[in-house]
Amino acid sequence: xxxxRTIELKIKRQDSPNxxxxxxxxxxxxxxxxxxxxxxxxxxxxxxxxxxxETTPVVWDSNCLExxxxxxxxxxxxxxxxxxxxxxxxxxxxxxxxxxxxxxxVRDLVVDRSFMFESLKRVKxxxxxxxxxxxxxxxxxxxxxxxxxxxxxxxMTCGCCVEACPQVNERSDFIGPAVISQVRLFNxxxxxxxxxxxxxxxxxxxxxxxxxxxxQNCVKVCPKEIQLTESIAAMARETSKxxxxxxxxxx
Amino acid sequence: xxxxxxxxxxxxxxxLAGLAxxxxxxxxxxxxxLFSFVxxxxxxxxxAQGGINxxxxxxxxxxxxxxxxxxxxxxxDFLAHQxxxxxxxxxxxRIINLMDRMGVTFNRTNEGFIDFxxxxxxxxxxxxxxxxxxxxxxxxxxxxxxxxxxxxxLVEKFEFWEFLGxxxxxxxxxxxxxxxxxxxxxxxxxxxxxxxxxxxxxGLVYGxxxxxxxxxxxxxxxxxxxxxxxxxxxxxxxxxxxxxxWDKHRLMSESARGEGGRVWVPKKKGDTRNPREIPEEERxxxxxxxxxxxxxxxxxDVAAKEIYHVCVDLEMGIDGENMVFLDLTHKSREELDRKLxxxxxxxxxxxxxxxxxxxxxxxxxxxxxxxxxWVDYERDAEGRIVEGxxxxxxxxxxxxxxxxxxxxxxxxxxxxxANSLLSCIYAGLxxxxxxxxxxxxxSARAQEKPESLYAGFTQEWxxxxxxxxxxxxxxxxxxxxxxxxxxxxxxxxxxxxxDRLEKTLEELDKMQALWFECGNLDGGTWANDSxxxxxxxxxxxxxxxxxxxxxxxxxxxxxxxxxxxxxxxxPAGFKPDSYLRYTEKVTAPGxxxxxxxxxxxxxxxxxxxxxxxxxxxxxxTTIAQDRDGVPEITYEAIDTSLVPPRPRxxx
Ligand SMILES: Cc1cc2nc3c(=O)[nH]c(=O)nc-3n(C[C@H](O)[C@H](O)[C@H](O)COP(=O)(O)OP(=O)(O)OC[C@H]3O[C@@H](n4cnc5c(N)ncnc54)[C@H](O)[C@@H]3O)c2cc1C
Ligand code: SF4
Ligand code: SF4
Numbered sequence: 065x066x067x068x069r070t071i072e073l074k075i076k077r078q079d080s081p082n083x084x085x086x087x088x089x090x091x092x093x094x095x096x097x098x099x100x101x102x103x104x105x106x107x108x109x110x111x112x113x114x115x116x117x118e119t120t121p122v123v124w125d126s127n128c129l130e131x132x133x134x135x136x137x138x139x140x141x142x143x144x145x146x147x148x149x150x151x152x153x154x155x156x157x158x159x160x161x162x163x164x165x166x167x168x169x170v171r172d173l174v175v176d177r178s179f180m181f182e183s184l185k186r187v188k189x190x191x192x193x194x195x196x197x198x199x200x201x202x203x204x205x206x207x208x209x210x211x212x213x214x215x216x217x218x219x220m221t222c223g224c225c226v227e228a229c230p231q232v233n234e235r236s237d238f239i240g241p242a243v244i245s246q247v248r249l250f251n252x253x254x255x256x257x258x259x260x261x262x263x264x265x266x267x268x269x270x271x272x273x274x275x276x277x278x279x280q281n282c283v284k285v286c287p288k289e290i291q292l293t294e295s296i297a298a299m300a301r302e303t304s305k306x307x308x309x310x311x312x313x314x315x
Numbered sequence: 316x317x318x319x320x321x322x323x324x325x326x327x328x329x330x331l332a333g334l335a336x337x338x339x340x341x342x343x344x345x346x347x348x349l350f351s352f353v354x355x356x357x358x359x360x361x362x363a364q365g366g367i368n369x370x371x372x373x374x375x376x377x378x379x380x381x382x383x384x385x386x387x388x389x390x391x392d393f394l395a396h397q398x399x400x401x402x403x404x405x406x407x408x409r410i411i412n413l414m415d416r417m418g419v420t421f422n423r424t425n426e427g428f429i430d431f432x433x434x435x436x437x438x439x440x441x442x443x444x445x446x447x448x449x450x451x452x453x454x455x456x457x458x459x460x461x462x463x464x465x466x467x468x469l470v471e472k473f474e475f476w477e478f479l480g481x482x483x484x485x486x487x488x489x490x491x492x493x494x495x496x497x498x499x500x501x502x503x504x505x506x507x508x509x510x511x512x513x514x515x516x517x518g519l520v521y522g523x524x525x526x527x528x529x530x531x532x533x534x535x536x537x538x539x540x541x542x543x544x545x546x547x548x549x550x551x552x553x554x555x556x557x558x559x560x561w562d563k564h565r566l567m568s569e570s571a572r573g574e575g576g577r578v579w580v581p582k583k584k585g586d587t588r589n590p591r592e593i594p595e596e597e598r599x600x601x602x603x604x605x606x607x608x609x610x611x612x613x614x615x616d617v618a619a620k621e622i623y624h625v626c627v628d629l630e631m632g633i634d635g636e637n638m639v640f641l642d643l644t645h646k647s648r649e650e651l652d653r654k655l656x657x658x659x660x661x662x663x664x665x666x667x668x669x670x671x672x673x674x675x676x677x678x679x680x681x682x683x684x685x686x687x688x689w690v691d692y693e694r695d696a697e698g699r700i701v702e703g704x705x706x707x708x709x710x711x712x713x714x715x716x717x718x719x720x721x722x723x724x725x726x727x728x729x730x731x732x733a734n735s736l737l738s739c740i741y742a743g744l745x746x747x748x749x750x751x752x753x754x755x756x757x758s759a760r761a762q763e764k765p766e767s768l769y770a771g772f773t774q775e776w777x778x779x780x781x782x783x784x785x786x787x788x789x790x791x792x793x794x795x796x797x798x799x800x801x802x803x804x805x806x807x808x809x810x811x812x813x814d815r816l817e818k819t820l821e822e823l824d825k826m827q828a829l830w831f832e833c834g835n836l837d838g839g840t841w842a843n844d845s846x847x848x849x850x851x852x853x854x855x856x857x858x859x860x861x862x863x864x865x866x867x868x869x870x871x872x873x874x875x876x877x878x879x880x881x882x883x884x885x886p887a888g889f890k891p892d893s894y895l896r897y898t899e900k901v902t903a904p905g906x907x908x909x910x911x912x913x914x915x916x917x918x919x920x921x922x923x924x925x926x927x928x929x930x931x932x933x934x935x936t937t938i939a940q941d942r943d944g945v946p947e948i949t950y951e952a953i954d955t956s957l958v959p960p961r962p963r964x965x966x
Binding site: 080098099101110111123125127133134135151153170191196198200201202204206207210214221253256 | 428452797843
């Protein structure tokens with residue numbers, strides 16, 4: 065008889081924001097072409113640790129499982145990424161799962177990323193249209209412009225870049241690369257450009273654009289290959305221009 | 316009007332439909348509380364890849380909203396109410412313009428206008444798209460507008476909250492909702508003068524589908540249990556080529572077949588050889604063999620049926636599993652990268668194999684629910700929607716509205732590709748002014764209702780969850796869910812047989828009884844997903860019964876509902892329009908009753924008669940209503956006043 069192949073997972077667990085974290089090790093039957101989410105589901109169907117102790121199913125966040133919603137972001141073997149596209153066959157074992165560290169833990173692998181959504185409010189990350197009535201077509205745009213905008217617009221607020229950025233830490237409120245990149249997106253749009261100063265203004269204080277130390281970690285982890293450092297550089301140039309204009313009351 | 320000024324509306328669900336409704340309500344100055352399982356930006360709508368339809372005729376093809384309307388109704392096998400479809404198709408170009416103004420990064424033409432492409436089931440360039448993630452881009456644009464209203468104070472979000480049920484007053488009108496905070500598990504009731512459900516499809520009833528994890532249908536079932544009608548549940552769209560996954564099935568675009576992908580299985584059952592080592596003569600290209608003319612390019616439903624037949628009936632799937640090869644390895648890497656780059660990447664990312672080297676493994680998957688909560692509308696004399704009528708998109712519970720995949724309108728018996736994103740946004744937008752009118756006619760506000768009304772519902776739900784919490788049986792609910800999915804997939808999928816459907820209904824009852832032997836896996840009081848899952852599972856059984864019973868009773872083939880026993884085959888060379896001539900003649904005032912003199916051949920006449928008899932009996936909406944856990948099925952007439960129903964040509 066051949067022994068059944070298994071996958072070993074080591075998971076950092078925490079029952080609530082106020083409970084201390086602990087580690088649990090699980091062993092689940094090997095399934096070909098499985099991803100990390102599948103393993104978590106296997107644990108749900110049989111919530112027992114490797115050494116036979118009954119436990120609660122692991123709690124995690126997910127929705128689309130196609131790497132477009134951003135929900136299932138976590139640390140997989142120390143690297144921040146989406147669990148749905150983390151294939152077991154490509155991972156070293158034990159597979160170590162932890163919640164992201166830069167966001168408050170809710171439970172187990174679930175974190176609270178509302179900071180990012182709040183930041184989107186602060187920078188006015190939208191096109192200020194004059195209502196949804198029929199005002200005809202939108203502004204024309206070149207294919208080249210569309211390509212850049214589309215690249216930026218695929219940001220799914222997953223938080224990988226925030227997790228990787230050394231400037232985001234307990235001592236700073238740095239707004240983080242994703243949101244700065246969103247300012248670039250909206251300032252590029254012919255209508256969005258009309259209130260670009262407002263967005264730049266929101267980036268000026270110390271938590272804004274100057275928080276970036278240029279470590280480039282963010283761009284390496286972005287699953288959508290968004291050129292974050294390019295966005296940050298562009299917005300840094302724009303904000304300095306804007307500050308000079310302000311000094312000379314050019315507006 | 317003073318009532319309206321102070322009124323408040325609750326929207327549940329922040330996919331395209333919910334966000335469109337929220338934005339428009341806020342624009343009308345009506346404050347909205349927006350509830351969602353997940354942050355709305357992570358809603359299932361992000362999955363849509365293909366695009367959104369609008370007949371703009373920018374390529375001189377003679378396309379028009381009327382043609383789009385006709386395609387929609389015909390695609391749905393005439394089961395859709397036509398007035399809503401017409402108004403939607405007429406509004407489609409405006410909706411695309413609106414989304415464009417909001418900054419959606421639609422692909423462009425050389426001249427900088429929006430580009431349109433062809434998409435499933437149409438000859439026209441009618442589909443606007445944004446890269447390979449149109450749904451995501453549309454959703455983000457609406458999310459951004461709603462965030463703007465959030466900053467202005469008109470929208471308050473309750474994300475990581477679950478809708479449990481509506482609050483009904485003594486007259487049976489909806490006066491708010493009861494919901495649960497998914498982190499603290501607190502249960503609370505919220506007053507509202509109108510409630511909109513925009514909670515998406517129910518894919519999870521089938522275990523695994525192309526749907527997202529939020530799509531468990533629980534919100535629709537909750538109100539069905541409270542008396543709302545559920546319509547056309549048996550119409551479930553299957554996508555022929557999905558990548559089977561243990562966690563979910565992922566769409567594999569049809570362009571893989573379009574670019575020359577060949578579908579096959581090994582001739583030898585259970586052949587475990589590496590597919591590339593299986594010689595050509597030992598491969599069974601079953602689509603090419605059976606359909607020499609179309610080969611692998613047979614229409615969606617035919618492809619799905621044949622693949623299913625080979626795997627399930629003949630048990631010839633790869634490694635004995637429900638999978639067949641979709642093979643592109645005969646194409647050069649260079650060509651594949653150029654034409655199918657995006658698809659190649661998706662497959663590599665989620666399967667970990669290079670489809671340029673190894674044939675892909677695919678199988679049909681549950682994709683979309685045409686059925687959903689029954690909703691009303693009001694039409695004018697010309698067959699368009701009366702804008703602002705309080706009836707538009709209202710369920711049979713006063714004050715409770717439904718929009719998006721959770722409602723049953725627009726798509727009839729089968730949905731046209733790229734029409735769902737449109738119907739979601741359209742429904743969201745038109746429902747807001749309808750609610751405005753409804754609020755104007757209310758004689759008392761929810762806020763004036765006694766506190767005890769809300770406390771009562773909160774108490775009821777708290778008791779329900781306390782009961783579930785105390786369950787200590789031996790059965791694992793997640794395993795029971797897999798069994799439910801397997802049962803539905805084996806019996807209520809592509810090919811349906813009455814004997815099996817009957818057995819499935821019995822089996823569902825037995826399985827649902829096992830629910831009581833489940834154990835609550837988690838005693839925790841914080842972010843307890845298992846507890847909620849037990850609750851969802853019960854509801855999934857309720858919906859499975861609605862789907863199965865509807866399928867059992869509908870004795871015909873229509874759209875996605877296929878029962879070979881009741882198939883009537885078309886005579887060779889049949890022209891659908893002859894049916895119109897036939898019905899015109901047999902219903903003409905002076906007709907003497909002798910059909911043989913009408914100029915049709917005997918085979919034609921036989922078909923025409925049978926088709927007419929089928930339509931006379933079955934061209935109607937299925938309505939399910941809950942009677943203590945048993946769905947009671949009745950039927951309702953459909954408004955087909957704009958284009959008369961006729962056979963579809965199957966080729
Ligand atoms: C892979 C895939 C590709 C597709 N491609 C296309 C395409 O190219 N073109 C097209 O037109 N259509 C396409 N469709 C269909 C289309 O994407 C969906 O029909 C549409 O997005 C549904 O949107 P919705 O607004 O109704 O709901 P969803 O986007 O499903 O959102 C549901 C919302 O309800 C919330 N919710 C649900 N239940 C509850 C509850 N009980 N309590 C609180 N909140 C709840 C969720 O959190 C979520 O916010 C595709 C579908 C799939 C699966
Ligand atoms: S480049 Fe800036 S934003 Fe990116 S990781 Fe480094 S410090 Fe953070
Ligand atoms: S920029 Fe990239 S890494 Fe950062 S949140 Fe967006 S998608 Fe995630």
